[in-house]
Structure formats: C-alpha cells, structure tokens
Amino acid sequence: MLYIILAFIGGALVTLASIINSRLGKEIGVIQGTVINYTVGLICILLVCIFNGSLFKMSTEGFSGIPLWAYLGGMVGVAVVILSNVIIPKIPVIYSTLLIFIGQIVTGIIVDYIFGNPISKGKFIGCTFIILGLVYNSNIDRKSLKVNDTSNLV
Structure with missing residues (x-):
C-alpha cells in the first residue's frame, strides 16, 4: 500500500513540476527555464547527498561498469521538461496531463512487450477507453466553447 501511495504522490508531483516549469519557461524562455530547473534540482540533490553522507561515499570506480545507454535518462529528462514547457501553456493542464499519461501507458506496454511481457486484452482495452474518453x-x-462564443455575440 505504501508504494501505491508513493506512486500517486509521484504522479501528482510530476504534474505540479510540469506546471511550475512551464510557467517559468513562459516567463524567461523554454531553454532558460529548463536550465534553471536542472540547476535547482542539482543543488537540491547535492544537499541531500551531503546531509545523508552519500556524497562522500561515491566512487568513480562503479561508473566503469555502467552501460552508456544508462546515462541517457538525464537527456530524456531534459527533453521532457522542454516539451512540457512548450505544451502546457498551449493545452489545458488536464489534457496535457492525460496526453502525457497516454504516452506513458503506450510506452510502458511497448517496453513490456519488448522485454517479453505479453500485451493483455485488459491493457489494450484500458488504453482504448482512456483515449476514447479524452477524445x-x-x-x-x-x-461548449462554440456555444459560449456565440452567446457573447448577443
């Protein structure tokens, strides 16, 4: 149950971070907002590492065995922040969140399939219902917007 609650909180924080980052990007520019986002994030994680002592336990020896693709997460994260900074001011938050969620679900299904987990009918039907609901x-x-626009003309 704890992990379900933590996942829910994580999802809420992703949405809040996207909104905050997009507002910052709108104020100072998308790329500049992304740089500020990651700079503040770096400072925060460095402080966490300093206070819990893990920064001083880090060794470069462990990095040699890590495959190169494992470092792409940071690049993907930058792309996510940039895309969110561009999308969220243009699309209402509920729709951008749902579209991002749909992208995550579809990607999750594809990754599961690539790693040998079959795509169940339930997953397919669930994705279909979410997409149909959004449409x-x-x-x-x-x-509703068309009705409101015409009523303002009177």
Whole structure:
C-alpha cells in the first residue's frame, strides 16, 4: 500500500513540476527555464547527498561498469521538461496531463512487450477507453466553447 501511495504522490508531483516549469519557461524562455530547473534540482540533490553522507561515499570506480545507454535518462529528462514547457501553456493542464499519461501507458506496454511481457486484452482495452474518453471530453469542451462564443455575440 505504501508504494501505491508513493506512486500517486509521484504522479501528482510530476504534474505540479510540469506546471511550475512551464510557467517559468513562459516567463524567461523554454531553454532558460529548463536550465534553471536542472540547476535547482542539482543543488537540491547535492544537499541531500551531503546531509545523508552519500556524497562522500561515491566512487568513480562503479561508473566503469555502467552501460552508456544508462546515462541517457538525464537527456530524456531534459527533453521532457522542454516539451512540457512548450505544451502546457498551449493545452489545458488536464489534457496535457492525460496526453502525457497516454504516452506513458503506450510506452510502458511497448517496453513490456519488448522485454517479453505479453500485451493483455485488459491493457489494450484500458488504453482504448482512456483515449476514447479524452477524445469524447475534448469534443464536449470544443462544443461548449462554440456555444459560449456565440452567446457573447448577443
């Protein structure tokens, strides 16, 4: 149960971070906002490592056995922040969050499949319902905006 709660909190923090980062990007620029985001993040993790003592236990010897692709997470993270900074000011937060979520689900299914986990009917049906729900809701919102636009003309 603890890990479910932590996953929920993590999801909420991803959404909050995306909103905060996009506002910063809107104020000072997408790339500059991303640099500030990662600089503040680096300072925070360095402070955590200093206070818990793990910074002083780090050794470069362990890095030699790590495959090169394992370091791509930072690059992918930069791409995520940049894309969020561009997308969130243009698309309502609920839709951008759902679209990001759909991207995560589809990617998760593909990665599971690549690593030998079959795609179940339940996963496929679940993804389909989420996508259909998003399309349905966006159509309702679009119609609602048209009605509001025409009522303002009177």
